[in-house]
Amino acid sequence: MNHGEGRDRFATQRLETLIDGIFAIAMTLLVFNIKLPERAEIAGGAELAAALAALVPHFSAFVQSFLLLGLFWFVSHRQMRAIRHADARFVWITLLWLMAVVLVPFSTSLNGEFGRYWEGAAFFHGNLLIIGLLSFSIWQYADRKALIHESLSAAAIRAGKRRGLLFPLVALLALAVAPWSPGWSNLFYLLIPAALPLLGRNDGAR
Amino acid sequence: MNHGEGRDRFATQRLETLIDGIFAIAMTLLVFNIKLPERAEIAGGAELAAALAALVPHFSAFVQSFLLLGLFWFVSHRQMRAIRHADARFVWITLLWLMAVVLVPFSTSLNGEFGRYWEGAAFFHGNLLIIGLLSFSIWQYADRKALIHESLSAAAIRAGKRRGLLFPLVALLALAVAPWSPGWSNLFYLLIPAALPLLGRNDGAR
Amino acid sequence: MNHGEGRDRFATQRLETLIDGIFAIAMTLLVFNIKLPERAEIAGGAELAAALAALVPHFSAFVQSFLLLGLFWFVSHRQMRAIRHADARFVWITLLWLMAVVLVPFSTSLNGEFGRYWEGAAFFHGNLLIIGLLSFSIWQYADRKALIHESLSAAAIRAGKRRGLLFPLVALLALAVAPWSPGWSNLFYLLIPAALPLLGRNDGAR
Amino acid sequence: MNHGEGRDRFATQRLETLIDGIFAIAMTLLVFNIKLPERAEIAGGAELAAALAALVPHFSAFVQSFLLLGLFWFVSHRQMRAIRHADARFVWITLLWLMAVVLVPFSTSLNGEFGRYWEGAAFFHGNLLIIGLLSFSIWQYADRKALIHESLSAAAIRAGKRRGLLFPLVALLALAVAPWSPGWSNLFYLLIPAALPLLGRNDGAR
Numbered sequence: 001m002n003h004g005e006g007r008d009r010f011a012t013q014r015l016e017t018l019i020d021g022i023f024a025i026a027m028t029l030l031v032f033n034i035k036l037p038e039r040a041e042i043a044g045g046a047e048l049a050a051a052l053a054a055l056v057p058h059f060s061a062f063v064q065s066f067l068l069l070g071l072f073w074f075v076s077h078r079q080m081r082a083i084r085h086a087d088a089r090f091v092w093i094t095l096l097w098l099m100a101v102v103l104v105p106f107s108t109s110l111n112g113e114f115g116r117y118w119e120g121a122a123f124f125h126g127n128l129l130i131i132g133l134l135s136f137s138i139w140q141y142a143d144r145k146a147l148i149h150e151s152l153s154a155a156a157i158r159a160g161k162r163r164g165l166l167f168p169l170v171a172l173l174a175l176a177v178a179p180w181s182p183g184w185s186n187l188f189y190l191l192i193p194a195a196l197p198l199l200g201r202n203d204g205a206r
Numbered sequence: 207m208n209h210g211e212g213r214d215r216f217a218t219q220r221l222e223t224l225i226d227g228i229f230a231i232a233m234t235l236l237v238f239n240i241k242l243p244e245r246a247e248i249a250g251g252a253e254l255a256a257a258l259a260a261l262v263p264h265f266s267a268f269v270q271s272f273l274l275l276g277l278f279w280f281v282s283h284r285q286m287r288a289i290r291h292a293d294a295r296f297v298w299i300t301l302l303w304l305m306a307v308v309l310v311p312f313s314t315s316l317n318g319e320f321g322r323y324w325e326g327a328a329f330f331h332g333n334l335l336i337i338g339l340l341s342f343s344i345w346q347y348a349d350r351k352a353l354i355h356e357s358l359s360a361a362a363i364r365a366g367k368r369r370g371l372l373f374p375l376v377a378l379l380a381l382a383v384a385p386w387s388p389g390w391s392n393l394f395y396l397l398i399p400a401a402l403p404l405l406g407r408n409d410g411a412r
Numbered sequence: 413m414n415h416g417e418g419r420d421r422f423a424t425q426r427l428e429t430l431i432d433g434i435f436a437i438a439m440t441l442l443v444f445n446i447k448l449p450e451r452a453e454i455a456g457g458a459e460l461a462a463a464l465a466a467l468v469p470h471f472s473a474f475v476q477s478f479l480l481l482g483l484f485w486f487v488s489h490r491q492m493r494a495i496r497h498a499d500a501r502f503v504w505i506t507l508l509w510l511m512a513v514v515l516v517p518f519s520t521s522l523n524g525e526f527g528r529y530w531e532g533a534a535f536f537h538g539n540l541l542i543i544g545l546l547s548f549s550i551w552q553y554a555d556r557k558a559l560i561h562e563s564l565s566a567a568a569i570r571a572g573k574r575r576g577l578l579f580p581l582v583a584l585l586a587l588a589v590a591p592w593s594p595g596w597s598n599l600f601y602l603l604i605p606a607a608l609p610l611l612g613r614n615d616g617a618r
Numbered sequence: 619m620n621h622g623e624g625r626d627r628f629a630t631q632r633l634e635t636l637i638d639g640i641f642a643i644a645m646t647l648l649v650f651n652i653k654l655p656e657r658a659e660i661a662g663g664a665e666l667a668a669a670l671a672a673l674v675p676h677f678s679a680f681v682q683s684f685l686l687l688g689l690f691w692f693v694s695h696r697q698m699r700a701i702r703h704a705d706a707r708f709v710w711i712t713l714l715w716l717m718a719v720v721l722v723p724f725s726t727s728l729n730g731e732f733g734r735y736w737e738g739a740a741f742f743h744g745n746l747l748i749i750g751l752l753s754f755s756i757w758q759y760a761d762r763k764a765l766i767h768e769s770l771s772a773a774a775i776r777a778g779k780r781r782g783l784l785f786p787l788v789a790l791l792a793l794a795v796a797p798w799s800p801g802w803s804n805l806f807y808l809l810i811p812a813a814l815p816l817l818g819r820n821d822g823a824r
Binding site for chain 1: 228311
């Protein structure tokens, strides 16, 4: 099928299947951080309601991480459809990025369980910072090696880089604030939907 | 590949891969709510049979949720093949819908373990209500933004909306009955296969 | 894309993605039935080797179920590529079949842990019997509703049915023998690779 | 779709979907070997940092196995795109290979938890050896049965075999050294990125 592509060129199709599979699993496994109350501790409906209320921090950690993973998936989706073909190094940078993505269920549960200590929150933000930097590197590398479709204008590629820097910057900000206020540091991610339109969303295909 | 689609248009293919992956995982993980009997508690075949019989509520919660997830998947399958292309907001509504789908293994185990308290049953029905409302919103949004294939008649689109309202209505009914009879409230979902044919299944492609 | 197929016709592509996803997960989750030895119980290499040797029944249950799931996947693969298009009932029979497939990791762990009691082995064989019967029903239904490619000869379709009956028969045999010898009943599945060539594997495309 | 392929010829597309799904799951499940610290044992941030530091062996086992699985996936990706079509035996060798791949999360956790005993490290290396040998067999079989695209030169096929032998050799070396130094035996895998370019990476499409 893709055989005619030449020695070091790969269609991105199977890489996309792997990405979609890993995101589907990581996003679904997030729910396992919400532990069912123990049967022995629940003697009635009111106790069940109280036990569910006590799970609220885990629910909000779930929502936060699901939406962030959804955002990463969407950004990757936009990147990949702009890629003409991949080379071996492109595949490996993407695999490193996936390795950081796969850690999100762990760092989410750490943040949900120990988010009141800055070490827990910092691990989470550090995880997201690495994801953001690797996502930026994928785009940067694709540009440098001319793996992007010619029809994408230089301005659109630059806008993609600007937007790609937003995420690591926000994670860095959250990381810096975590020692002072680990809980509030999570709110910085709300900056992303607010800031994205200002960074030229509409002047590029990415 | 899909690059020529324009700035804010996306082929739904990768979104469908993500949906299929998430449903495959959520449907498979349902089985983990059926816990293997503890080795120490089983001294013979009769005890094993008794332990398996004690799992019947968990088996029926598994069957119920598997079939409901199968129904959601099928409805989404029909919706997606009627979609010409997606835009960014369409993707995000779908991601919100998937976030509610991903919660089903948790709310199923809650319903299986604590379904005799209305709070447990209500959490389950509430989860399904949100899924139904978001599924309806996807179709509604696609209609409003003209993302649906032109070949689909206005009558077929309306029939799709009618059918799309059936599910939230049933979940709402189950939610309302849960305080009186949490166990029986689950039976309302049997209305769906009975009512669907009456809502014009055959006059539209959805 | 598939929109032009008409009201009640579906391309099998997304169904195949769901099938592949569910099999990939069920086959991978089988490994979770092999529990890591507890750290506190291992004081040296010899104890680790003994703990691994004690896991042999779980390893062989894993190998057995992985190969059986591989066989089901392969049979389904052959069936699906002979299907011209699906209808709604075809999708639902397939979903029921997947529901039985999803139970395999549970019934495997039951067989691995309690296979010395016939109740444990019988649950496993019963699970496989249902999978086999539903797989046969899928082919039977597709034939009755003329969903199979015209290029497949009537002889090839009949050969497919003959082979499709082999599996339920073997599971039934294992089920019947389980009360006498639960452990040995698992060996009946070795009949399948021996018998398949005799049933006309080479006279049909299935 | 693929129906016109003839009795015993299969397009590799669905096999690739199964492979991608199994790798996506195995790679994601690796993270479950990194266990969250117990809440009861963490009374402050410093204790959390110490607990995370104690997880370093599990993190490095995770990184090692993720990259090795990434390498297997990539090698398989290159192999599969050179395959014109598969036959039944090709599918079964691939399923055996996937059975060994699926064991990696287990053998990784064994190596992370009991890697200081050579029995634990040897199990891990033995698992990788089997994966490498089966991966080599897939290529060997495809060559023998002329399943490879004609456009691939004999030299490129031979280079693929040379590279395919590298991995089992390294695993064998690690296995041989494990009794003397189980911990250091893991470092042999670093030979792979060093040696691959010397084996004619650039003279073949594989």
